[in-house]
Amino acid sequence: MSNDDIHGLSGAYAVDAVDDVERARFEAHLTGCAECQAEVTSLRAAASELTSTTVTAPPPSLRKSVLRDISSVRPLPPEVEAPTETTETPEPTSLELKRAERSRRAPMRQWLAGVAAAAVLATGGLVWHPWSSDTNTVQLTATQQVLQANDAQRFEKKVGDATATIVRSPSLKKAVIVTANLPAAPDGKVYELWLQQGQTMVRAGLMPTGQANTVLLDGDAATAQAVGITVEPAGGSDTPTLPPVALISLA
């Protein structure tokens, strides 16, 4: 999909008539397009009016079930600005990757919640305003470029309830991993990412904590045959600890 026609996806996006990858791409676009944000908001308002034509009273038992459910669940806290992260990541080499890293740390955070929800069905994930507070970022990050690339390919792997989706752009030689429902790594351990290049597993970065993340992989994804996820001691390892948690084939 070229950027020229991505604006035209606003209506389909507003009524969820997009697949997961289109959704991720459009949300990547939304983070920098105030016009589309306003349009999506107004089109959702229009769509929600359609529900006045299908009003149907639910059975009284549903009310009881709902109220019973909520009594045992705490509402989530508001989204507050997280403190500056201190985790060390390898210094990106190109300017583009520096930009990607910077925006991944702050404003992209809200957007990530949206993408993660998009990656997996029926998890309770919620997409409302994935663009949230930051509306002025026009510069596409490397992550966004991959998600919106014309030649983006998608590979998905489910392990238990967790889902890992790789979006790879051969022309950009980059891949992005989108995780959902990933259980926390054991105490003192981290998830490390790897690109399989022939018979060698090459380090591709560490996964931030949290069960839903979108991370740009280091290294040349165009030539890689697979993406691996392993559990390693804090700080990561130079060679993967086997067996991997998941190996996602890029074929």
Add this chain to the structure above:
Amino acid sequence: MVHMTLVPEGELTSPPGASASSVNKSSVNTELAGLIRASSLGDESAFARLYDATAARLFGLVLRTVRDRAQAEEVTQDAYLDIWRNSSRFDPDLGSALSWLMTIGHRKAVDRVRTAEASRRRDTAYEARDQAAPFDQTVEDAHRNLDAQRVRQALDTLTDSQRGALELAYFGGYTHREVAAMLDLPLGTAKTRIRDGLIRLRDTLGLEP
């Protein structure tokens, strides 16, 4: 059970008129926003009132999309749990309360119908019980509901193809590519019709662009 639906009392008793309706609509949304805010602080009785004011709208939407009553109840229950959990994330500056609630319900319903098993069951249920014309699934009160009447009139201003594409996308839960295939449209055309239809609907209903 009029009091259970999102029909402001004033709308039922006052003569038809867009201005009266929109005034009521905005006060309803303000009230709903207040209930969502109270819910975010853990107020279960506020949430119960929110449920009472909106459940028929949300359940009707979900039922229309997933078709199967038992599944629609599950999805609606799940949606309200999400609404409760995420109530602090609602921002009235970024859209109305009703729109927020319906967006959550719609996404849940769409997720449900897109799983293979659910769509198989839905197809069976569709054959069995639902041959209603598009946008014409009325319940007893609905035809007296001025909101519904206004929306139907607005829908009449859409072209047939805009209305058809929007119907399949919104209530059918189909992707724009699927809609294109179903309506024999060139790829890329369905998303344009969906968007054009929504814009027409929005502008006819006098919603802020």
